[in-house]
Amino acid sequence: MKRRSLAFRLTVILAVAWFALFLVLGVVIWQSTQRLIQEAQADKARALATQLATISLDAVLLRDYGTLERYLSDLSGAVAYAEIRRADGQVLGQTGQHLPGVELLRVPMRAAGEQIGEVLAQYDPQPARRAAWQLAGLMALALTVFSGLTFWALRRLLLGRLVAPVVALIEQADPERIVMPMAADAPTEVADLAAAIGGLRERIGRHIAEAEEAAHARNEALRRLCSEQRLAAVGQLAGEVAHELNTPLSNILGYAQSALPGAADAEQRDALMTIEAQARRAGQIVRDMLTAARAPAPSLQVIDLEAICAAFVRLVTPLARKQGAVISLESTGPVPVRGDASRVEQILFNLVFNAVQAGASEIRLTPAATGAPEVVVGDNGPGLPETVRTRLFEPFVTTKPAGQGTGLGLAISQRLAREMGAELEWVESDAGARFRLAFPPLAEESKS
The missing domain is CATH 3.30.565.10 (Histidine kinase-like ATPase, C-terminal domain)
Incomplete structure (x- = not known):
């Protein structure tokens, strides 16, 4: 599985969170705007219907249908549909076209506490919807600009104050890299962590140096111990060899010395002198072998x-x-x-x-x-x-x-x-x- 960087993860999280926030805000604003405009339209239509019921009361009592038609004609541009009806159901006048699926507002007309008729009115929802769409578009544009700017600023802040110090800490933890000082404006926690890593790096370096020095000393001591053990074995062996060789060497030296005065010519005398010198040196070698176990000054x-x-x-x-x-x-x-x-x-x-x-x-x-x-x-x-x-x-x-x-x-x-x-x-x-x-x-x- 491919590992993702901290910067990539922060970018994805911020992008998803900002998109979800933008979507929720957009839906809430859209529904709120549409509801407000619809309520405003309904309130306006209800107010007009109430006013029409009030001014049409006398005309209904007098059966002045011409006045009612004039009132309805004046109201035709304000509502989608309006109708004046008597209590017995007879329609005294109407304007516009009834819209199915749209709420029909009813305002009663009363005289002396008795309902003599009612005014029916409907508002046209299309203007409200157009206005809602226009307002939602403007709000979406504003939210997009605001979200983009805040996303960029927050991402830059996180990358600069969090990701960059973490990368610097990673570089400091690498023993082969040069340690760079932490930025002065770094967060306190990051600065403390950098100091801790720096101290840990120094302690590890000292520990490695001490371990290498100890290993070298141990190897050197082991080498010397082996060498001394071998020399001790040689010394023990040399003692036995010296004991066995001293007598024949003494005999050789004695015979050479006794024969030297009676040498017939110079060549024979030189040979005897060489035998004597070599016998003396052989004796010295035996004594030197003994010093492998004990070393006299x-x-x-x-x-x-x-x-x-x-x-x-x-x-x-x-x-x-x-x-x-x-x-x-x-x-x-x-x-x-x-x-x-x-x-x-x-x-x-x-x-x-x-x-x-x-x-x-x-x-x-x-x-x-x-x-x-x-x-x-x-x-x-x-x-x-x-x-x-x-x-x-x-x-x-x-x-x-x-x-x-x-x-x-x-x-x-x-x-x-x-x-x-x-x-x-x-x-x-x-x-x-x-x-x-x-x-x-x-x-x-x-x-x-």
Whole structure:
């Protein structure tokens, strides 16, 4: 069913009401006018008949019929029909033509208390009807003009004072529309309703904003809770792994250290030194995994980020070369920062070997001291899918095939960075993947 607007409904109601009022008034005026004119005509005819009966009394007594005829002749233009009749029914004179269906007025003629005759008269209703029609036409025209003007004025008043404010209220209730101030001459009730809608709109807006903020906070808290639960599980697992790995790692480190003084040539000595360094780093990794459950304070001191990157490149270049990758350092000079050297090395190791495992053949480390001290690790690999970019640092999120990665490297790296006061973030790049490890600026006194 098609809905009709308020303006249409008001117009129809006013039009029907005005037409009904006009019709009732027209009928009442027509009947009243016609009755008044007919009564006036009847009164006139009765008065003439009474006057004729009075003046004709002597002529009837004297049987002066000529005088009666003269009286009737004088009366012929005033009434439609007139007749003088004696008491015995003899007609003494008449004028005009009897009209059937029209009231016949009878006026008795009395002498000495005795009725000696009567005067009969009829009036012509046609002039009264013509006059009634003329008067009704004029009244209908006047009513039509008056009704049209009042209908237009009332409709304009209702549309301007009722419909227009309602439309304005509808616009105010729409949150996407600009709220316009209510007209100063608006009715008090409409102004109050507009104020109430405005207040309701503000409260709804605040409620929506608070609900969105609460939902965001809840989602963030849930994400952090899940992340912490996963890390707690990793910490528990790391404790068991560390317990099992400490002994073989200690043995490897001990054998490497004991074999190092008796190395036959430089190549063998370099290999043993690499084994010793890797065994120490493996032990540090085990300890860092334990910090997933308990996070001890890092050992912060002023370190040179460029020197750490250079030492890291020399250390991992042989391992990367076996994987078909080349690691380069773009050095611009010393980059002093406050941090933990072992944690920085762990973060770089995770980033570099993630790139190698993703298929990168060139990896660049770029430490810089301009602005915030940082080191950028970039590669020429396939980059990161959009589906995981927003979840990169969550535990167990990985792009590696099943069985080739745990998805903990970036989560642990970000935690290690934040414990030093630094920040690890992914940087959008046209080719490959880029990660930025940024430190807060070092105070001047710390540099010295």
